[in-house]
Amino acid sequence: MSFERIAPEQYDSIPEVPEPVEHAELFGHVGEADELARAYRTGKFHHALILSGPRGIGKATFAFRLAHHLLANPRPAEAPSTLVRPDPASTLFRLMAQGAHPSLLHLTRPAADRGAGFKSAVTVDEIRRVGRFLSMTSHDGGYRVVIVDAADDMNRNAANALLKSLEEPPPRTLFLLVVHSIGRMLPTIRSRCQLLKLKPLAGDDLLAALRAVSPGSEEVPDDLAAKASGSVREALLMTQFGGLDIANAVDAVVSGGRFDVAAAYRIADAVGGRDSTVQFRLFNEHVAGIAEARAQAAGQAGDAELAARLADQWSGVRQRIVDTDTYNLDKRQHVVGLLGQLCAAR
Missing domain, CATH: 3.40.50.300 (P-loop containing nucleotide triphosphate hydrolases)
Known part of the structure; x- marks a missing residue:
């Protein structure tokens, strides 16, 4: 039903x-x-x-x-x-x-x-x-x-x-x-x-919640549980909308030795289409999460100058996401631009 x-x-x-x-x-x-x-x-x-x-x-x-x-x-x-x-x-x-x-x-x-x-x-x-x-x-x-x-x-x-x-x-x-x-x-x-x-959900609670809101969900793979970080929402998006593949592709570009423009455009094609609203939102949330995690890590390491610079980048990423949504800017250019920005700051 x-x-x-x-x-x-x-x-x-x-x-x-x-x-x-x-x-x-x-x-x-x-x-x-x-x-x-x-x-x-x-x-x-x-x-x-x-x-x-x-x-x-x-x-x-x-x-x-x-x-x-x-x-x-x-x-x-x-x-x-x-x-x-x-x-x-x-x-x-x-x-x-x-x-x-x-x-x-x-x-x-x-x-x-x-x-x-x-x-x-x-x-x-x-x-x-x-x-x-x-x-x-x-x-x-x-x-x-x-x-x-x-x-x-x-x-x-x-x-x-x-x-x-x-x-x-x-x-x-x-x-x-x-x-x-x-x-x-x-x-x-x-x-x-x-x-x-409130803390991220433990593995058993995450699986129980996932099954409750999405009956028929299969066993959560180990890499999904890690990627979802205790978030039912992330687990749902990853299992139902290809979010795990999107996250893996973004992580590969951001952590690479150089900015892979071709890979960035492949991601843009996957999430920037007219029928890819959820995928585009998941991309934005994942990229914003990367920027936030970087700023927090620098702060915890005691590097105030780096933390301030990365916090500004995090704020810029969020504003860029808002502007793209508000002014209906080109989604593919948005995706490539954000990935290039994160790569330049690593």
């Missing part, structure tokens, strides 16, 4: 794969989930949480599971001390999945003003919805939950607008900020939130 999506499509949706809000299961992160459940039960709950960690490890799923826990248990003292698995057939679960629950606001990149696709950032207009949302009275006196996914996709104006809401939060309000790269968050936002660092 084919998958039927009931949640609104997002900028990073994967065909035939449920959105995080549609997941009843949470794989990994058990200790962190139970700690928050106990904090809620005992009245020691922070009003804003940053869920930080690599892309695709279940941060958004974690956020929606925690939101479900609060909405299903409006009286904290009577709430379970663990996050109980929700019933996918329940009214609460389905309202959340459809984006129709009055006490839950999910903010992400909005649809583009013209044509198909989505904007390249979480905009200030999206964040302004928070004020209107919080001005309404909770329908049952319980919590209202705002999820920003991903918060490091906010532009500067949006981040400043969110900061105002975090500074004076109404009672019984929870902000959940899903963050892939904590370094991109304003320090003033970070200082007003409790930081929760």
